[in-house]
Amino acid sequence: MQEHPLEPDELAHRLAEVFDLVGPLYRRVLRKVEQAAPAEGLSVGVRAVLNLLGEHGPMTVPQMGRAQALSRQFVQRMVNEAAADRLVEAVPNPAHRRSSLIRLTDDGRAAIAAVTTRERALMRQAGGGLTDAEVTACVKVLGEMLALFDDVDVDGRLD
Template sequence: MTNDRSPVLAPPSQDELAERLTEVFDLVGPLYRRVHRKVTEAAPTEGLSVGVRAVLDLLRTRGPMTVPQMGRAQALSRQFVQRMVNDAARHGLVESAANPAHRRSPLIRPTAAGRAAIDAVRAREHALLRRVDGELAMADIDACLRVLGALHALFDDVDVDSPGTRR
């Protein structure tokens, strides 16, 4: 039984949906650039560039991975990921391990120093994120993740190693 006081909302048209999703893109780009700057500002203190931080966080959540796996997971070129892995290795934050599945593509795993570094970064980030203003509910976050996940899936066929091409 429907409540006569609450209007039944028609689903948005594809054009209305596309227009609202454009607003998401309009927010995501500047947000990414501001977060990038914030991480870069903290880099001298923590010793982690944005790229090295991304590598360490990925390894923290998914375990040892190859450079190509990390590139695919982060939608970054293998060359960029390799530079970040090399930088992290120079600082003693990651190490290579034998890969039983592929002799020429070693697994990259964090060292104890790498785990400590990413744990410290994430603790600082969580402290910052706890300061978010507004009355956000977990349902809001779930909806945001669902929308961003759908947009991510829409562009999943973009080949990040070959500019202008799709897989």
């Protein structure tokens, strides 16, 4: 059977099905992370900052906000919280004197490694006999949906 791209109306219907699953999934994962927060000592927001820095290296607060579709103010509060716990530190930014780069400390790297190890252990329990092709397709679909809303600025402006 040869697959063909969906017509726009059918595509819209099918992507709406994905949206209907993403919201509850996000909220359940958020609750699970919050339940484990006392054990890890990380809030959901700090965890997001640490994960982003672990994946991409040092970034500015505005860069982190754009990457996660979060307001700069929220990201700054999370960075401040992480810095108070010595999980991140500000370092000079050669590209911009007034906007420091934020990077993980050794404690920050250890904290995010512990969290991701625990989360991956939980994800290994996923059933359904998922194949690599199915997960690849899911990532592609979600990436396309995310790109659809790239022009939305969480600080209230359209880019």
